[in-house]
Structures are given as structure tokens and as C-alpha cells.
Amino acid sequence: MSKQRDFVLRTIEERGVRFVRLWFTDVSGTLKSVAIAPAEVEGAFGEGIGFDGSAIEGLTRAYESDLLAVPDPSTFQLLPWRSQDQPSARMFCEIRTPNGEPAIADPRNVLKRTLERAAELGFSFYTHPEMEFYLLRSKELGPEGPIPVDRAGYFDNVPGGTAHDFRRDAVNMLEDLGISVEFSHHEGGPGQNEIDLRYADALTTADNIMTFRTVVKEVAIAQGVHATFMPKPLANQPGSGMHTHLSLFEGDTNAFYDPAAKYQLSQTGRRFVAGLLRHAPEITAVTNQYINSYKRLWGGDEAPSFVSWGHNNSSALVRIPMYKPNKGGAARVEYRAIDCAVNPYLGFSVLLAAGLKGIEEEYELPPEAENNVWALSDGERRAMGFDPLPSSLDHALAVMERSELVAETLGEQVFAYFLRDKRREVARYRSQVTPYELSSMLDTV
Structure with a gap:
């Protein structure tokens, strides 16, 4: 048995751990959890914990529903x-088929496949997310919508x-979980906050983001407030992004x-950025996966x-x-469209694949x-070649559907499910009659 497994089993015994939660995500990035008793952990390492994969959104089809969660x-x-x-305690899991193969629709496995492709080219991929979110007094709405906990900026x-x-x-709780934090501060909107996680390899960062969102929700509950990663919860205030x-x-x-290049960005870095730019419209449905995401992207307040x-x-x-000129290890590029509601495993996969x-x-x-760029006219942007990102989820899905890069990166099953699921979201949204329509038309038409 590996040293890591030995450490886990020893810690469980020494600390008197009563429940071990096995975590993984569905295709949309919703955290899933199953709790097992300490006595089952050793067997889970070797054989996994069986579950019905067809009951998890996008993970597998009904006729091949048996899957195993194997803790890492x-x-x-x-x-x-x-x-x-x-x-x-908790452990993230690898999702496998009964014959031991990685499940092709497991989002964590999608990222691992993409990282393996980068490794074949000689690269390892590191990410550093800036996590923005709003704190609200409660989930109850006031006359103008959600009520933030303060009016600070x-x-x-x-x-x-x-x-x-x-x-x-x-x-403090994140540090207790071994997740290093670089900065934390109040953001521009009332009740809006930002906590920046330290650089880590992309798989670790994706796991950390899933843990981060859980920690923020848990602390909010303990303090009697409500935390939301909704990209645009307040109509006239900045949206919440995840600049990465x-x-x-x-x-x-x-x-x-x-060191000799403009902005000290190497040719490899320039080509990586060029890949991000060329493929940005087709990956936007993944990095910005909700209807509300586009109200942030097209709502001003420095959203790209x-x-x-x-x-x-x-x-x-x-x-x-260029926060640290002439320090080679600090060279990076920042992608500003992605938001905190992303499935980080899939989001990092398409960003890496594009680069x-x-x-x-x-x-x-x-x-x-x-x-x-916002201050330019439409004609000036066209002349400079600054094409728009998709203006809605429906538009983003139409662009994504034609993308060989996204299809190859996500795999056929995740690609097809993602398109179906998000089109259902668009259809449900279109069928609604909104308060805006009622207030503006009911008495006048």
C-alpha cells in the first residue's frame, strides 16, 4: 500500500474520524458527495464505491450505469x-468503470486527459484564480432584488x-484545509468580496475551487448570511468573475x-495567447455556462x-x-471572461486546449x-479586429457546437450532454414571463 494511503488510514484512526466524504462533480460542476464509514476506506482505495452513474447529470447513460468512485x-x-x-474528512475521487478504466465523462478525468496532452508537449499547466462572490443578508428578496450585507466598495x-x-x-478555514490564500478584500459591488488562491497545478486548483465554494457556503451559513457565486446577482452592480x-x-x-521580449512574454506565451483569442468564442459556453453569465459579460463594469x-x-x-518584472517564475497571462459558476475541470481543460x-x-x-475597448465605437472595434464574444448562452452554444477543439477536449459524451443540458436551460428561460415584461407591458398594451 502506498505511503499516502497509509497516511490516510493512520490519520483516520488517530483522529477518530467518523465519516469520510467522497467528492466528485457532475458535468455542470455541482459537487456530489457520498459518506462512508472509516472501516470502508481501505476497500474503497482498492475497489472503489459503486453507484448509479446514470443518476448523475451527464456522467453516463442508463444502459451503462454502474460506476465506481475511487478516492484519491x-x-x-x-x-x-x-x-x-x-x-x-473528504477525498476527491476518480470515477471509473467496473473494468477499472477512467470514466470518459468524469470532468476531473477530462482535465487529466488534457494535462496529459500538455505533458506530451513538455508542459505542465498552472493556474491562479481570483474568486469573486456576493454576500447577501439572506436568500429573501427585497423590492429591488437581493439585499447585500453592506454598501462598501x-x-x-x-x-x-x-x-x-x-x-x-x-x-482561516481554507488554510486549515491546506489551501493557500494570496489575497482577500472587498470588491467593487456592495457585499461583493474577492479571495485569491495561490498558484498551483491546474488539477489541484480545480479541486481547491470546488472546496472553496463549499467553504464559502459553510461560513455563510454559520454567520447567518447567504453567499452566491451567481455571475450577475445585482442588476446595477458589477458582476462576479473568476479572472484566472x-x-x-x-x-x-x-x-x-x-526577458528580452515585449512585456517579457516569450514566443510560446504569445502563441498561447493567440490560441486563447482565436478559440475564445467557441469555449465561452464552457467558461460561462449559465444564462446569467452573459448579463455579466455584457453588463459593463470592466467585464470583457x-x-x-x-x-x-x-x-x-x-x-x-507584469506585477514582478524580471522574475521569470511570475510570468503569466490573465483570462478575464471566466466566472466562478464554471465547472473548473472543464473550464481549465478548454483554456489549456485553446492555448x-x-x-x-x-x-x-x-x-x-x-x-x-468598451469606449470604442462598433466600427472602430471592427476595424481593429476586436470581434465580440457570444452575447447569450444560446449564441455561445451555437458557436460551441461547430467547434472541433471543444468536442475533442471534452469528449463526445460530455460535449453532447453539455449542449443538450444547456439548451434545456435556454428553453426554460425563454418560456418565462418576467417581472420586467409585466411591469412594462401589462397596463400599456
């Missing part, structure tokens, strides 16, 4: 929000305020760093709506930051956006 011992952590009298210090206490408790910094390494060397790149340009889709395509096909990086 490297992801073992005690859950700090559970009672110390009856401690619980960007970087505001609110001593003793709900958000201040919330961030402190959330960061990306980098490729070749061994210990940052492949994006060239057009395919462009720039240095220190917050209106661009891809930004080339690798740019490297493999030697894409040329187009001219950068030096001005505020």
Missing part, C-alpha cells in the same frame, strides 16, 4: 467545519463588518518568460465582451500583467488593444 488519497483533508467530537476597510469577519473566517492567471512550465522553467488582449488593460479579454492549439499551429498574436 493525495486529496485527503479533515473538514474544519464539522464537529470535533465527530470529525469528518473596492478595497474598503469595514472594521467589524460582516464581510471583514467573513473573509477572516473563510481564509495561466502559465506553462517546462520543468522548472516558465515557458512564458523571455470583445476578443482582444492588452497589457494592464482591464477591458481586454486577455491581459498580460496549446496556438502553440502547435504557431498562431500569430494580433495587435494589442491599447485603449478602453
Whole structure:
């Protein structure tokens, strides 16, 4: 038995762990959990825990429903929000078929496949997400919609305020789970906060994002407030994104760093950015998977709506930051469209695949956006080649459906299910009569 498995079994015994939760996600990124007794953990490592995969959204078809959840011992952590009298732990799982093969529709496996393809090219992929979310007084709506916990703004210090206490408790809990936090602060909207996770390999980061969202919800419940990762919960306030910094390494060397190049971005980095830009419209349905996502993208407040790149340009889709000039390990690019409601395993997969395509096909990086892209006229944007991102989920799905890159990256089963599921969401949305329609038309038409 491996040292990691030995450590898990020993810790369970020494700490008196009563329940071990096995975690994985469905295709939309909803966290799934099954609790097993400590005595079952050793067997789960060897044989997995059987479950009906057809009952999990997009995971498998009814006629091949038997699947196994096999815990990954490297992801073992005690859950700090559970009672110390009856401690619980969690592990993320690999989903396998009864013959031991990785399940092709397991989102975590989709990312692992994409990372293996990067490894074949000599690269490892690192990510650093900036997690934005709103804190609301409750799920109850006021006359103008959700009620935020405060009226503070960007970087505001609110001593003793709900958000201040919330961030402190959330960061402490994340650190207890082994998830390193780089920054935390109040964001631009009332009740809006940001917590930035430290750089890690993409698989670890995706696991951390799933844990992060759970921690934020748990802390909110404990403090009597409601946390939401909805991309645009307040109509006249900034949306919540997940600006994500990306980098490729070749061994210990940052492949994006060239001290002699403009912005110190290497040719590999430039081609990676070119891949992100060329394929951005077709991956947007994955990185921004809900109808509400497009109200953030097209709602102003620095959300990127057009395919462009720039240095220190917050209106661009891809930004080339230089926080630490001449420090090779810090070279990165920032993709600004993605939001916190993404399935991180699938989102990171399509971002990596798009960048690798740019490297493999030697894409040329187009001219950068030096001005505020939002402030340009439609004619000026067209002349500069700044094409729009999809303006709705329906539009994004139509573009994605024609994408060989997304189909190859997700695999046939996930690709087909994602399209079907999101089209159902569009159909349900279209069938509704909204309060806006009633208030604007009921008495006048």
C-alpha cells in the first residue's frame, strides 16, 4: 500500500474520524458527495464505491450505469467545519468503470486527459484564480432584488463588518484545509468580496475551487448570511468573475518568460495567447455556462465582451500583467471572461486546449488593444479586429457546437450532454414571463 494511503488510514484512526466524504462533480460542476464509514476506506482505495452513474447529470447513460468512485488519497483533508467530537474528512475521487478504466465523462478525468496532452508537449499547466462572490443578508428578496450585507466598495476597510469577519473566517478555514490564500478584500459591488488562491497545478486548483465554494457556503451559513457565486446577482452592480492567471512550465522553467521580449512574454506565451483569442468564442459556453453569465459579460463594469488582449488593460479579454518584472517564475497571462459558476475541470481543460492549439499551429498574436475597448465605437472595434464574444448562452452554444477543439477536449459524451443540458436551460428561460415584461407591458398594451 502506498505511503499516502497509509497516511490516510493512520490519520483516520488517530483522529477518530467518523465519516469520510467522497467528492466528485457532475458535468455542470455541482459537487456530489457520498459518506462512508472509516472501516470502508481501505476497500474503497482498492475497489472503489459503486453507484448509479446514470443518476448523475451527464456522467453516463442508463444502459451503462454502474460506476465506481475511487478516492484519491493525495486529496485527503479533515473538514474544519464539522464537529470535533465527530470529525469528518473528504477525498476527491476518480470515477471509473467496473473494468477499472477512467470514466470518459468524469470532468476531473477530462482535465487529466488534457494535462496529459500538455505533458506530451513538455508542459505542465498552472493556474491562479481570483474568486469573486456576493454576500447577501439572506436568500429573501427585497423590492429591488437581493439585499447585500453592506454598501462598501473596492478595497474598503469595514472594521467589524460582516464581510471583514467573513473573509477572516473563510481564509482561516481554507488554510486549515491546506489551501493557500494570496489575497482577500472587498470588491467593487456592495457585499461583493474577492479571495485569491495561490498558484498551483491546474488539477489541484480545480479541486481547491470546488472546496472553496463549499467553504464559502459553510461560513455563510454559520454567520447567518447567504453567499452566491451567481455571475450577475445585482442588476446595477458589477458582476462576479473568476479572472484566472495561466502559465506553462517546462520543468522548472516558465515557458512564458523571455526577458528580452515585449512585456517579457516569450514566443510560446504569445502563441498561447493567440490560441486563447482565436478559440475564445467557441469555449465561452464552457467558461460561462449559465444564462446569467452573459448579463455579466455584457453588463459593463470592466467585464470583457470583445476578443482582444492588452497589457494592464482591464477591458481586454486577455491581459498580460507584469506585477514582478524580471522574475521569470511570475510570468503569466490573465483570462478575464471566466466566472466562478464554471465547472473548473472543464473550464481549465478548454483554456489549456485553446492555448496549446496556438502553440502547435504557431498562431500569430494580433495587435494589442491599447485603449478602453468598451469606449470604442462598433466600427472602430471592427476595424481593429476586436470581434465580440457570444452575447447569450444560446449564441455561445451555437458557436460551441461547430467547434472541433471543444468536442475533442471534452469528449463526445460530455460535449453532447453539455449542449443538450444547456439548451434545456435556454428553453426554460425563454418560456418565462418576467417581472420586467409585466411591469412594462401589462397596463400599456
